[in-house]
Structure formats: C-alpha cells, structure tokens
Amino acid sequence: MERLKVNLCGIGIDNPVIPASGTFGFGYEFAQLYDINILGTFSFKGTTKDPRFGNHTPRIAECTAGMINAVGLQNPGVDSVIKDELPKLKEVFHKPVMANISGFSVDDYAYTCEKLDKQEQVGWLEVNISCPNVHGGGMSFGTDPASAAEVTRAVKAVTSKPVIIKLSPNVTDIAAIAKACEEAGADGISLINTLLGMRIDLKTKRPVIANKMGGFSGPAIFPVALRMVYQAANAVKIPVIGMGGISSAEDVIEMMLAGATAVQVGAANLVDPFACKKIIGDLPRVMDKYSIKNLKDIIGGALNG
Amino acid sequence: MERLKVNLCGIGIDNPVIPASGTFGFGYEFAQLYDINILGTFSFKGTTKDPRFGNHTPRIAECTAGMINAVGLQNPGVDSVIKDELPKLKEVFHKPVMANISGFSVDDYAYTCEKLDKQEQVGWLEVNISCPNVHGGGMSFGTDPASAAEVTRAVKAVTSKPVIIKLSPNVTDIAAIAKACEEAGADGISLINTLLGMRIDLKTKRPVIANKMGGFSGPAIFPVALRMVYQAANAVKIPVIGMGGISSAEDVIEMMLAGATAVQVGAANLVDPFACKKIIGDLPRVMDKYSIKNLKDIIGGALNG
C-alpha cells in the first residue's frame, strides 16, 4: 500500500512498522502466527561475537503499563546466527532484515558487524551501544559521545550497509550522543533502548530480578521516548527510528510526527503476538481519521518551525 | 502510631508520607477535605525570589498511567509566601513544613533559602535544582555535579535548618550527583523529580503543551524512580526521600526497601485528593501483610549486602 511506504537509509520499506530486537527472536515463532512479510522489516535478536546464555533468572518483572527485562543478550553467537538462524529465516522472511549487534569492546562490534554485513539477507546493521564497555570501566558506550562515536567509526570502517546506532536513553543529553554518532558516519539512529528500572519483591524484600536492575519498556515509557526522539531528530539530519512503548497505530503516527522515519515495536509483541499485524492493519483507518495521506509526509511534522 | 514514625534529618515525623511540592499548593485546598496534620509533613509550592506566573497554557498532558506538566514554577514569590501564605497555613497545619525552593542562579537559591530558613514553621529546606541555570547556558543545575554542589554550598552557608537537595532524574549518573551534594554538605536528598516527557496532539500535529516538553509523573515512572533511589541510597549516607509515581502503601514500602527514609506523593494527590490520607491509613494493614513491625526498620532493606 503506497501510502504506508517510507525510505529507511536508502532502502524502501512497505511500512514503518519494525518489531524491535529481543522481542521477535529470529522471526519463526511469529511466522507460525502470521505472514511476517507484511512487516516493514524486523530487527533480529541481539547478536554478539561469542555465544551467551545471559543472566540468571528471574529475568522479568512486571510494572504498571510495562515490564522490566534483564535477559542479558542471550544469543548463539554470530557464527551460529549466520550458519543456523539466517538460513531458517530465509524460508519465512523474504525482505532485507535488520541485524542487531551488541559488543563489549570496540573490536567486538567491528568483528560481528563485518561478518553480518556480508550476509545478503541483511539490509541494515543496528548497533546496540547500551552495553557496558569492559575496557572503559563498565560504563555503557551509549552514555558517552566519544565512545559512541568510536564504535560508530569502527563499524563503518568494516561495513558497506547502512549502520544504525541504537541509543541508550539513560543519558543527560541525548542530542549530543545523536550528533556524535552522525558526525562519526552513522547512517541512522534508533531510540530509545530501555530505561534502566527496578522492582523489589515485598515478600522477599529483595529485587525481583536476579540482575537487580533491568530494562524498562512498555507503554509507560512512551512520553520519554517521544521526547528523546524529538530532541534527537532536531539534532541530526540522518533518519531516526523511534521506539519505546509503541502499541497502536496512533502511537506510530505520534512518533513519526516527533521525527521518526520508522518505528520499532517491542514489548507490545510479547503481550500480544499479533500486535504488529494489528498496527499495520489499523494504520490506514487512523491516517484517514487525522487526514494523513501518506506517512512519509508527516515525518517530523511537529518539529520546530 | 509508633510503628510508622521515622526520623528525617534530625526531625521525627509521625509517618514517612509527604505530599510533593507542586501537587499540594500551600495545603489549604486539602485542609478543606481532611485534617492535613495526619501527614508526616508536606512540601509546599516551589518558591522563587520573585513572583512568577509560569508558562502559557496548555500546561497539562495525559499519558498512560501518568501525566506531563509544564506549570513553570508559578508562585507569588518568597516575600508573599512569608507574608501571606505561611500565616494562613499556620491555621490549618501545626507541624514543621518543608519549604521547596527554586532558582535560576546560585544567588537566587541562597537569597530565597535564607529568608525561608528564618521562618519557624519551616522544618526543612528542599532545594529543587532541576531549574535551568541562566548563567550556565540554561542547562539544569541538577545535571552537573559541580553545579549541584555549588548550589548546595551556597544554601548551606546561609541557613541553619536541614537542607534537602531535590535531584533531577534526567542524568546519566544519579549517584555522582547525589555524592556531590552530600560532599557539599547536604543534609539529605530527594528524588526523583519528574522525567522530561512529551506528547503530540494528532489532530493539531503539534505538541500538546505550550512549552512543548514537560515533567512526566505518575505510576508509569515508579520503576525508574525506585532504581534511582536505590542507586542514590547506595552512594550516600545522608537520608534519601524517595518519590516518583507512589500511589499506594505498597509503593511506600517498596521505595523504603530501596533506601528511602521517607517518601513524597505527587501526581496521586491530583487525581485522588484523599490519596495521602488513604495511604497512611493503609500502611499498618500492608505492613502486617508483609510482616513489617516498624517502618524505620526496613529503610534500605533491599540494598547490597
């Protein structure tokens, strides 16, 4: 449907709805429920250089209008993703997929991105810089403009496909991080990753999740996500993918008005496996309600000036 | 009731429940509904050196499980607060009240705090450092440890009563700000102030509130507040007042387990004017349910070790 199409870093997608990494696995569970080729694309499970089991359980806590997860980047490692997951994915998904990459050193990121960049199924590389920098005192790459730029440059140096840097919202000045990534050569940015949150169990008097803190997502964080997307889109010229609590076609439109070229849907997939299908189906009706002819025309519609 | 009592910076309070500044005015509206002397204390409307009308309207936007406000520190100014508001308050509230102070320069803070410190009704000075520093490029004092410490020192130099610094959550490292305030002589800290949030009106395609962005509060932000209180309480030895989305006795207990000596209740007062009365009434029953004898015994119960 023409009116839903947008262009994401030089690649046209049928609609701006993209399941977020870590909520859609490698697509198979959802492919059993509906034809996932209706999606703009999807961002697959965060992949690292080596296999990871992740954190101890419990990894999940519930919150008002949201949840906290501390999965800890469980994944089979980049070689197994290329050898086992991508061939399986090819059978159910026939569009360019967004590869999501995590790392714990600049070299990790470069190593994993270089390998995934060579896979023809991969359309974009989404680089998650919210991970702790083991050579940098454990602070997340995403909380420091210089570290964020360093990762961006290292990845760009060894890849040919669009590189989208996924930003952490747990920062004082999101615009400064976004600018640093743009100046370092990023083709796009995506935000927000989860907010750092916590719950305590009143019965045990201890944190609910084994890792104590975790990533807070869901409709509760939407106003923070929208604000940061707006600030980032005001600061950079490259495309911005907006995410954080999106669970309806109305949310998609609001996020695009704030400056998003496309959006990612995360936690909503976990509580309603058909969430993305429903959102895509609802978009034309909601666009009509608000007199929107083409989605691409509203990108950044609420930005200054 | 003995089991609810806590000690806040050397002043004993009957219970840890404190209506947050900006949601309780100067107490009269609520004094018409119930005897506000049942409260631990309350933090009155943010007061500045000069009178302020605040921002244009609309100043309010609704969110999932919360709201955004951009009132802009409307208040009659410190002289009128002392001359008009405090005498009226004296008739309905007979406990030490928490004075809440905002400013736009270090001198502003010192000037306003010095005047309020002399009022015998005032028990604590709560200094809101989330305001833009007009001499510092407009960045909030609360986003930089050095600025936060500078305000703390300036206020401590001209006051005798306990000084509680109210921290902004819109920072990368809340523990660093908390430590800076403690080292600068703060007697306590309170957090979190509102998260910066935004909503866009799909009909007008413009931000809902005139000021574009505003302070996001309500149950939605509780997991972020709890996490930051936990991080701050781990970083400092001075008392911490926890706030952010508290709307039940269970929330009070969870926040105290995270390290709060007392709590503030904000947005909940606006949607249920009897919220604090209900929370105080519910506390003994909920304490029994979780086998808690005295509230003061659970402060920081979930902290490391």
Next chain:
Amino acid sequence: MKQGIFTIISNKRIARNIYEIVLEGDTSAITAPGQFVNITVEGFFLRRPISVCDCEGSKLTLIYKTVGGGTEKLSSLKAGEKLDILTGLGNGYDLSKSGDSPILIGGGVGVPPLFYLAKKLISQGKSVTAILGFNTEDEVFYEDEFKRAGANTVIVTADGSYGKKGFVTDALPDYDYSFFYTCGPEPMFRALSKAVKTPGQYSFEERMGCGFGACMGCSCKTLTGNKRICKEGPVMESGEIIWKD
C-alpha cells in the same frame, strides 16, 4: 468539593458525538450552575471535567462530547455501573447579577451548563432568553428542554440546516437583555465580546490536572490577577478578561 461514588441511571447519545448521562449520588457539594464535576474513567490517569447540566436532589445530569479515548470509554458505560466523581468544583455563575431579563448564549458543548442556569433563573422569576449555536442540525440538542423550562429559546446553526442560519452573534442584536451568561468556544467568546451590550459572565475551558486548585495547571491572567480556571473560575466577569488574539 466532595468525592462520591455515583451510579449511572442512563447514558445515551442525544446528538452527533454528544451524550447525556444521568447519575445518582450525593450532589450536596453542587451549589451553583456553571460548576463542574471531575470523573475518573477506568484506564485513564486524569479525571474528565464535565460541567453540570442539571441537578435535582440526588439526580445529576451531565452532557459530554466524545473527543477521545476517555470520553469514548465513558460513553460505553451502562446503567448500574459506578463512577468516582469529584463534585462542586469551580465558582459557577453569579445569579444575583442577572437583572430581570438575562440572555444565555451557548455554543455546542458549552450549552449544557446554561440549562441548569436557565432553570435556576426562571425559578427566580426572571425572563430568560437562550441563544444556542451549533454547527449543523445533527449536533443540535436540548432545544425542547430549554423550551419546557420556560426559556425563550433560539437555535442557530452555522450552515442553516436548522433554526436561524449563522452564529449566535447574528441572532444577538434581535434581543434586549439585562445581563449575559455564556459558555462555548473561545472564538465565539471573542466575537461575543465585541457584540454584547451589557456586562456578563463567561465560562472558560482549559486542560486541567486536578480540577480543584492544587496543580496550577489551568492558570490564566486576568485584570483582577492570576486565576485558576478550575478554582476561581471557570466563570469570569466580562470586565476582568484579557482577550488573547
């Protein structure tokens, strides 16, 4: 102000996107026409402020327009369901200023508070004229109710599909009046402020946080100082209003 649990007696559509809900509960805090109530709608954080359309004994009648999720949810509620409502909010209209022949000027969803006002004024023996403006025929409501209450009732529609064609200001010159009371959209207010021949009272709308004066979310400047629309308002004197253009 009082907080009370009200039971829905009826909740029905009476015009396009316009619903009338009748509730049973403690209305003792409602002291004047022009006051409003603030309703908790399950699943929404803020209450929905709605002006009082009628109040008799324990029976409270409200009219609201479905403008979003909250009012749509409200319109789906059935008789017998309960609502948490704050009542007796705001100052309300001052009946003592009406004179013998007050005129009531309402626009769209601003009409409801004028109905309660009309009943009160008529019960005091005043001769009441009501000019009620709507966009088009299928948005018109409460004409019969105003007439039955004894008000000289004039309906105007912008497109002329019902009653007199035009705006309330087109009908106004046809009448003499001792004082005016109005509620409606601000563009109507601005036009009215240039057309009226007497002092009067305007009832304003604003996005509210609490509705009872605590949050300062709905403040406005007036010639008599800063006012909270939810507390010192929503009704303002014609002489104190600062018109934004």
Next chain:
Amino acid sequence: MKQGIFTIISNKRIARNIYEIVLEGDTSAITAPGQFVNITVEGFFLRRPISVCDCEGSKLTLIYKTVGGGTEKLSSLKAGEKLDILTGLGNGYDLSKSGDSPILIGGGVGVPPLFYLAKKLISQGKSVTAILGFNTEDEVFYEDEFKRAGANTVIVTADGSYGKKGFVTDALPDYDYSFFYTCGPEPMFRALSKAVKTPGQYSFEERMGCGFGACMGCSCKTLTGNKRICKEGPVMESGEIIWKD
C-alpha cells in the same frame, strides 16, 4: 499456539487462595497435558500463565492460586465475562513414556496439570497412582476428581491435618511405578530427584515475559542445551535437568 476470546462459565474458590475457572472457547491448540495458557487480565501488562487442568471439547478448566493483584483481579471475574487467552503453550508431558503404571506426583498448585494427565493416561488403559501433597487440610483440592477419574489417589499434608502426614517423598516408597510425572515447587523436585526409582518428567515454573518463546525471559540450562521453559518446556526429562542447590 492460538489467540482466542474465552467466555467464563464459572469461577469459584475451591480451597484456601485456590480458584477453579471454567471457560468456553476454541481449545484446538491444546494438544497435551502439561501445556499452559496465558491470560490477559485487564489493568495488568503481562499475561498470567496457568497450566491446563482439564480440557474437553470447547470447555477449558484452569486452577490458579491468588498470589498478587493479577490473580486477585482474575478471581473477581464473573460468569459471562470474556478473557483474551493464548492457548497451546509449551511442550506438555509425553504420554508415550508412561509405561503401564505411571505415578503422578503433585505439590500444591502443581496438582492441576496432573489431573488432565491422569485422565488421558487412564483413557489409554494405564494404571495411574497420584500422590498429591499440600501444606494443610484447607489447601487440599481435587481429591474426589482424581478418584472419580479412576486414579489411585493419595493425599499427604505437611502438618498431617488431612491424609497421610509428611511430604510426597514420604509416600512414594509405598508404590511401584513404571515412570513418574511431577509438577510442584522446586524444593519438592530436589527431594523427589533423590527419591525416585525410574526416569520421569518434571514441569517447571519461571517468571515469563511472553510465554511463547520470543523474549528469552525464562531460559534455563540443561544437559541437552539451553531451553526456554515456555517453549521447549515447561516439561523436562529427569535425565537432562541440572539441579541448582
């Protein structure tokens, strides 16, 4: 897995903090005892996973314990109300391994999935023994149902207030069995793992995000690799489990 809207037929308390809810809807995705469903409870973000206690035609029976706000809300729902439910989640027990005389060992709220399992095994002509352990008399439920289904049913309570005094492991030595199936708290599992004389299957619990394998929230390590309790589980083979101490 299927998403379906189910209608509540009944929802009643059957023991202390234990409720039985009977639902009507499309159960075609439920293929084995030991599977679970995931229920949306209005006002709560995550679904509530509950194991299948019985399933006949379009009739689905679940038993749950009220442990927090979500299950308390669920227990307040009335016949006729609707629920959004994901059905057919998890692998379920493997009946082909039972042998002629399987033993079913349940602890507290771990008992329900064993009822559906018992019915299926009995319908295949197996001789089924069920040892059901509870803390105390007023927590005991479904004894008659197991007996009526034809299972040799033994109740044990920790305090001896009903049935045999002690734990399920105290009753176990009295019986011979070809295979075991169990569901209950992990301390019971650990004790059982040292007491059983045959291979068997354990059904595990964990806090889940999605319940259908997407979020990796409930992963665990086994001797046969990492597994998602919601997808490759909740049922695991005795031989593959790595016991944490």
